[in-house]
Amino acid sequence: MKVGYQGIPGSYSETVVQSQYKATEELDVVGYSNFPDLVHDLATKKLDCAVIPVENSTTGLIARSVDLFRYQPIVATAEHYESVQHTLWGLPGSELSTIQTVYSHPEALSQCDHFFKVHPYLEAKAYEDTAKAALFIKEKMDTNQAAIASPRAGKLYGLKDLKSQIQTENSNTTRFYMMKYKDNAVLTGNQLSLYAETRHKSGALSKLLQVFNLFDCNLLALNARPISGKSFVYGFFIELNIASMQVPFEILWQTLQQVSEYVQLLGQFDVEIKKEG
């Protein structure tokens, strides 16, 4: 089975791949340098599965990945919450007191702002990726430099744990979708993820939302996203729980199609118990 993710070994996405798919001889894990190529290869069946981050507890919807799901024959069959825990990794022999420069992704650096406040002598430098920053430290062989990356990344590259759990907010968690090509997916569960574009009429969004109310679906989240090439016209990413719904799924779906210009099922799965802290 061929599973794709964005990043290199040691990235948070790859850590999720390792926890979600059983390591067997048949497991072929492929890292991509960007989300468009990853989604394209899943949509054209070059991959069997893909693990893609969709939301972060601090920064919200990850638009650069979910925007790509639109109009594609792909669907999420499971979700997974991964706690974001940052470690400061240095070369073997280095000490926190001798470090001068710390490399990581700008988002990871800002997630450790408290750590930088209490260690003001450390200079934070932007790097394109957390795991790549760890690899860079390994290859650069300079004991004055360190990287902020996942617990798995530093171990993979043989680095020394200078300080673990340096993230400011302990509850920082990223949510991932396990995605498949639509025709290969078995969809069950009470959690639904949708993308809908309403008709361009006054009250169209309210009408769409009334459907969920009518069928006793619990609306959990809604995010407006611009439609490419149409200024300030939106599509909506919607999440709902259908545990209380009394009508068959097919009736809900037909009704949604009636009140939308376009509607796409982005995922159906069982709720994962959220890991926090």
Next chain:
Amino acid sequence: MKVGYQGIPGSYSETVVQSQYKATEELDVVGYSNFPDLVHDLATKKLDCAVIPVENSTTGLIARSVDLFRYQPIVATAEHYESVQHTLWGLPGSELSTIQTVYSHPEALSQCDHFFKVHPYLEAKAYEDTAKAALFIKEKMDTNQAAIASPRAGKLYGLKDLKSQIQTENSNTTRFYMMKYKDNAVLTGNQLSLYAETRHKSGALSKLLQVFNLFDCNLLALNARPISGKSFVYGFFIELNIASMQVPFEILWQTLQQVSEYVQLLGQFDVEIKKEG
């Protein structure tokens, strides 16, 4: 009058300040290096007004600015749509054919991806800000380097227009709010901007949305944003038009307070005719 914005002269925000406020001897325009300080100074009355980007036609809600409006005594009294047009700026005497490196904000670079495809010999380099990239080119005095910045930025810094309108999507537009301290704001107009946190009960968001339906408000946009310190609990940024509403505003507001845990008026103004392309 003291007006604040994020950036330096020549940034898109500063261009909006120049177009929205009459240049008089009393106009004091202050650039900030970050959004938190800008919002803080408006909320503590150190500024009379602030011009802040809230949405982009391609990338959607600008969460890093609107998230800061929450729980603050500030409100938008007007909106403005500013077309994003990028120019390639070089030193006087430089030519497009001799340029090797182009500096700009990563978002601006990606907005000109087509230009880089047809000029593959140009190396794109990330810089923290478009206007600062223009200033950097002026100070570096290297005719092999150029910056991508606004039409205003290059003129301000005495640079040469090597090629204008190099953005891939001509309709790319950023929407700004003109904001004031709450008690100093005169609020009129049919366009409302709200922030609401629902009670943590099943169906709470649907209930909130029913209010808009009940009072004939036209729901235009809705974005779920994480609440700080509460994983996967959301507040909602909502925009609506109340032109068709038959009841007094006060009744709508009281009803919203009944069905929300917290509700905040982020803006009330007349719709600006959208400039496009």
